[in-house]
Amino acid sequence: MKIIxxxxxVVGAGLAGLRVAIASxxxxxxxxxxxxxxxxxxxxxxxxxxxxxxxxxxVKGMGDNEDVHFQDxxxxxxxxxxxxxxxxxAHCAPKAVRELANWGVPWTRVTQGPREVVVNAEKVTIDxxxxxxxxxxxxxxxxxxxWRTCYTADGTGHSLLYAVDNKAIxxxxxxxxxxxxxxxxxxxxxxxxxxxxxxxxGELRAYIAKSTTIATGGYGRIYEVSTNxxxxxxxxxALALETGVATLGNMEAVQFHPTAIVPxxxxxxxxxxxxxxxxxxxxxxxxxxxYEPEKKELASRDVVxxxxxxxxxxxxxxxxxxxxxxxxxxxxxxxxxxxxxxxEVQEICEYFLGIDPAVDWIPxxxxxxxxxxxxxxxxxxxxxQLQGLFSVGEAACWDMHGFNRLGGNSLAxxxxxxxxxxxxxxxxxxxxxxxxxxxxxxxAMGELRTEIESLIDGNGTExxxxxxxxxxxxxxxxxxxxxxxxxxxxxxxxxxxxxxxxRNLVVKNKKRHANPELVEALRVRRMIxxxxxxxxxxxARTESRGAHAREDFPxxxxxxxxxxxxxxxxxxxxxxxxxHYEDLDVMQMELPPGYRGYGVDxxxxxxxxxxxxxxxxxxxxALGEHADRYDQQQVxxxxxxxxxxxxxxxxxxxxxxxxxxxxxx
Amino acid sequence: xxxxxxLTFNIFRFDPQQPGDKPKMVSYQLDETPGMTxxxxxxxxxxxxxxxxxxxxxxxxxxxxxxxxxxxxxxxxACRTLTSKFAASxxxxxxLPGFELIGDLSVNTGKFMREIAERxxxxxxxxxxAQDIHVLEAPMDPEEAAKLYELERCVECGVxxxxxxxxxxxxxxxxAIGLMKIARFELDSxxxxxxxDFYHVIGNQDGVFGCMTLLGCQxxxxxxxxxxQQIAYLRxxxxxxxV
Numbered sequence: 001m002k003i004i005x006x007x008x009x010v011v012g013a014g015l016a017g018l019r020v021a022i023a024s025x026x027x028x029x030x031x032x033x034x035x036x037x038x039x040x041x042x043x044x045x046x047x048x049x050x051x052x053x054x055x056x057x058x059v060k061g062m063g064d065n066e067d068v069h070f071q072d073x074x075x076x077x078x079x080x081x082x083x084x085x086x087x088x089x090a091h092c093a094p095k096a097v098r099e100l101a102n103w104g105v106p107w108t109r110v111t112q113g114p115r116e117v118v119v120n121a122e123k124v125t126i127d128x129x130x131x132x133x134x135x136x137x138x139x140x141x142x143x144x145x146x147w148r149t150c151y152t153a154d155g156t157g158h159s160l161l162y163a164v165d166n167k168a169i170x171x172x173x174x175x176x177x178x179x180x181x182x183x184x185x186x187x188x189x190x191x192x193x194x195x196x197x198x199x200x201x202g203e204l205r206a207y208i209a210k211s212t213t214i215a216t217g218g219y220g221r222i223y224e225v226s227t228n229x230x231x232x233x234x235x236x237x238a239l240a241l242e243t244g245v246a247t248l249g250n251m252e253a254v255q256f257h258p259t260a261i262v263p264x265x266x267x268x269x270x271x272x273x274x275x276x277x278x279x280x281x282x283x284x285x286x287x288x289x290x291y292e293p294e295k296k297e298l299a300s301r302d303v304v305x306x307x308x309x310x311x312x313x314x315x316x317x318x319x320x321x322x323x324x325x326x327x328x329x330x331x332x333x334x335x336x337x338x339x340x341x342x343x344e345v346q347e348i349c350e351y352f353l354g355i356d357p358a359v360d361w362i363p364x365x366x367x368x369x370x371x372x373x374x375x376x377x378x379x380x381x382x383x384x385q386l387q388g389l390f391s392v393g394e395a396a397c398w399d400m401h402g403f404n405r406l407g408g409n410s411l412a413x414x415x416x417x418x419x420x421x422x423x424x425x426x427x428x429x430x431x432x433x434x435x436x437x438x439x440x441x442x443x444a445m446g447e448l449r450t451e452i453e454s455l456i457d458g459n460g461t462e463x464x465x466x467x468x469x470x471x472x473x474x475x476x477x478x479x480x481x482x483x484x485x486x487x488x489x490x491x492x493x494x495x496x497x498x499x500x501x502x503r504n505l506v507v508k509n510k511k512r513h514a515n516p517e518l519v520e521a522l523r524v525r526r527m528i529x530x531x532x533x534x535x536x537x538x539x540a541r542t543e544s545r546g547a548h549a550r551e552d553f554p555x556x557x558x559x560x561x562x563x564x565x566x567x568x569x570x571x572x573x574x575x576x577x578x579x580h581y582e583d584l585d586v587m588q589m590e591l592p593p594g595y596r597g598y599g600v601d602x603x604x605x606x607x608x609x610x611x612x613x614x615x616x617x618x619x620x621x622a623l624g625e626h627a628d629r630y631d632q633q634q635v636x637x638x639x640x641x642x643x644x645x646x647x648x649x650x651x652x653x654x655x656x657x658x659x660x661x662x663x664x665x
Numbered sequence: 666x667x668x669x670x671x672l673t674f675n676i677f678r679f680d681p682q683q684p685g686d687k688p689k690m691v692s693y694q695l696d697e698t699p700g701m702t703x704x705x706x707x708x709x710x711x712x713x714x715x716x717x718x719x720x721x722x723x724x725x726x727x728x729x730x731x732x733x734x735x736x737x738x739x740x741x742x743a744c745r746t747l748t749s750k751f752a753a754s755x756x757x758x759x760x761l762p763g764f765e766l767i768g769d770l771s772v773n774t775g776k777f778m779r780e781i782a783e784r785x786x787x788x789x790x791x792x793x794x795a796q797d798i799h800v801l802e803a804p805m806d807p808e809e810a811a812k813l814y815e816l817e818r819c820v821e822c823g824v825x826x827x828x829x830x831x832x833x834x835x836x837x838x839x840x841a842i843g844l845m846k847i848a849r850f851e852l853d854s855x856x857x858x859x860x861x862d863f864y865h866v867i868g869n870q871d872g873v874f875g876c877m878t879l880l881g882c883q884x885x886x887x888x889x890x891x892x893x894q895q896i897a898y899l900r901x902x903x904x905x906x907x908v
Binding site for chain 1: 682767778
């Protein structure tokens with residue numbers, strides 16, 4: 001039995017995983033990363049649009065700060081998020097952007113003077129300040145009050161991933177590529193590492209570590225059509241679920257992105273709409289202002305996706321062999337803008353659709369895009385049930401996104417979450433011993449070996465590809481943008497039957513080393529379990545919140561549902577997860593539930609909301625009118641961060657006022 | 666979009682880990698569907714005809730660089746190659762040459778890239794102390810930032826290396842990818858290294874002076890990176906170090 005020992009084990013080499021690895025290595029901990037693929041191929045590279053951070057350098061970002069970013073994030077989450085976490089996040093986002101500049105990211109910078117932009121389908125000239133010249137620029141994204149999304153053309157994820165991976169290489173962090181973690185080693189209380197399988201040789205290895213961080217991304221590929229890379233299959237979530245102890249949070253919160261191309265589901269960035277692109281229907285009519293007169297194309301993603309679906313249901317979609325779609329029109333941005341700031345979009349249009357987006361409209365429709373749910377952690381990124389098991393990025397339900405994530409907040413979460421949680425992971429590594437229990441390791445490895453043997457030598461009859469396709473279709477048909485009781489019941493029943501069938505899998509290809517069919521078989525039964533957490537959670541949640549939209553329960557019901565869904569799978573042979581809930585405490589909130597700003601305000605209020613609002617008014621009044629925003633925030637909801645991350649963020653406006661102050665004095 | 670054709674895929678098959686296995690070409694037939702890419706075709710072949718077929722895809726959108734292979738004689742990204750692009754119904758797929766073969770169409774570009782990054786130290790070497798992350802960032806010329814991004818768009822797919830005659834003849838040659846990355850850091854005003862420093866890693870036959878200027882890198886680069894321009898630029902820089 002091959003055992004590899006390390007202090008800090010990270011599963012997943014995307015931005016979140018690498019950032020945690022860097023934080024561990026910075027403290028001198030032995031650090032090792034496992035990855036299915038070379039690190040630079042991770043799905044983080046696909047993020048085009050950018051990362052939110054309230055730098056406030058540009059004219060359209062003036063007045064932005066942590067408070068505004070926090071409020072946008074909480075409203076975007078439809079009050080489903082953990083507000084402490086959202087605060088930690090908003091506070092550290094500018095630090096992460098600046099750190100990335102130190103590591104080599106060539107952020108697009110502000111050019112002083114006038115420039116023409118498209119706002120609400122009209123060309124507008126904005127004039128950037130001389131003092132802002134050369135500082136980091138930001139573009140507009142949906143659901144934000146200010147232009148806050150920092151970017152490098154439309155290759156932000158690529159730039160960030162390359163800079164962070166280069167940093168990891170410079171620090172000598174080992175990445176074991178083409179290794180797939182398939183089982184967590186644990187004793188019911190503490191996590192000790194994972195059992196992983198080499199995708200080239202088939203060798204099983206135990207990785208024993210003080211801390212194990214799961215950073216494997218989302219679970220989009222349980223759906224038939226997804227913008228996710230094909231490796232985003234939810235195996236990280238399944239690993240946690242299969243411990244029987246750790247919980248997954250809010251798995252039913254699945255975001256659909258408004259503008260993926262038809263039919264293949266490749267994403268065109270929200271930057272298209274942020275930069276001024278429009279949505280049009282079969283008649284060429286710009287329909288979003290009819291539904292959302294204020295925010296139009298730049299309403300939150302869940303809202304735009306639902307409005308598009310509603311509009312297509314009215315017969316306003318464009319017919320195609322793949323079903324109806326709508327148009328994304330970026331022609332008004334002009335060729336020069338497209339060829340510099342939206343070049344990935346241009347390439348995708350050219351290669352996959354054979355069109356020129358400077359001339360032609362792009363066929364788009366809402367497509368599965370992001371997993372708000374994931375491995376439930378506390379604010380330090382650790383599983384409340386399994387000590388030493390951390391999770392970060394899309395894999396986790398750290399819960400700054402609640403039931404809907406804002407564009408530009410996922411890329412931000414990877415590096416900001418990695419920066420914060422990385423420090424807690426390092427603390428854990430410094431304060432805990434490595435526990436080596438070889439019988440526990442042998443047991444976990446034995447279970448995996450038995451599973452593999454039964455897939456190769458067993459007398460099963462089920463085909464992994466067939467089961468996977470059926471699961472993906474069920475999720476697409478019954479657990480989509482709009483959901484309802486009868487369909488969700490169908491999904492749960494269908495998935496349970498698939499889970500039973502998955503116990504009878506067999507592979508035709510009998511190789512024990514590189515064997516893509518075996519890889520698929522090992523994944524598919526885990527994926528079906530993850531799919532069941534999504535479907536069961538959605539069936540149980542009889543309200544609409546963020547991306548979870550129930551046709552039979554259209555109201556956001558704060559009275560009964562201001563709570564986080566938690567799923568556990570304690571009985572390995574059970575056909576569905578155990579669901580329970582944790583309440584979100586309104587009395588602890590800085591921003592009690594209110595109107596989100598879209599459509600009719602139909603929320604059923606929580607009884608504590610009015611009480612908390614009154615309490616907030618009293619607290620603010622007691623502070624007096626001279627209190628600054630930091631004092632006010634502290635009084636309403638203080639939050640913890642590692643000391644090094646506590647300093648305030650300086651902004652251009654602070655610097656200018658300081659200089660003016662100097663002159664005046 | 667063509668429809669109704671039956672395509673023949675001639676695919677290189679070899680499992681280097683299987684004792685006694687010998688490289689061979691195997692043909693598969695598949696009905697073409699509208700919008701079919703090599704990604705779609707290979708997945709269908711594996712699911713429906715031969716579950717042992719090895720190949721790599723990650724993003725399937727031309728972004729990650731995993732799926733480079735030689736398609737009808739030219740190295741390119743398989744995910745964004747539409748089958749309708751080929752008038753003839755025969756499509757031949759070979760693995761990228763010059764990399765360790767994992768099996769069939771799958772090669773280990775990741776191992777090569779990590780090695781070259783370590784050998785050439787392909788990361789930012791900051792001037793002096795790092796900027797404080799709590800205060801306003803150091804300004805950067807917007808044009809410089811844009812130029813850096815232009816050179817940074819490389820996805821490490823390995824096409825340039827596989828299309829390079831020098832690299833095929835001499836394994837120690839750094840290839841266009843390494844040179845492009847050096848050029849990217851050479852341009853970066855935040856990087857402390859000088860032309861003199863870069864001379865030590867690329868001022869030789871394994872670096873810029875080994876290039877035969879056959880343009881295979883630039884002609885095939887899926888991201889249209891200006892490889893030759895950068896190699897020429899670096900050559901002038903390296904020569905100036907000698908003077």
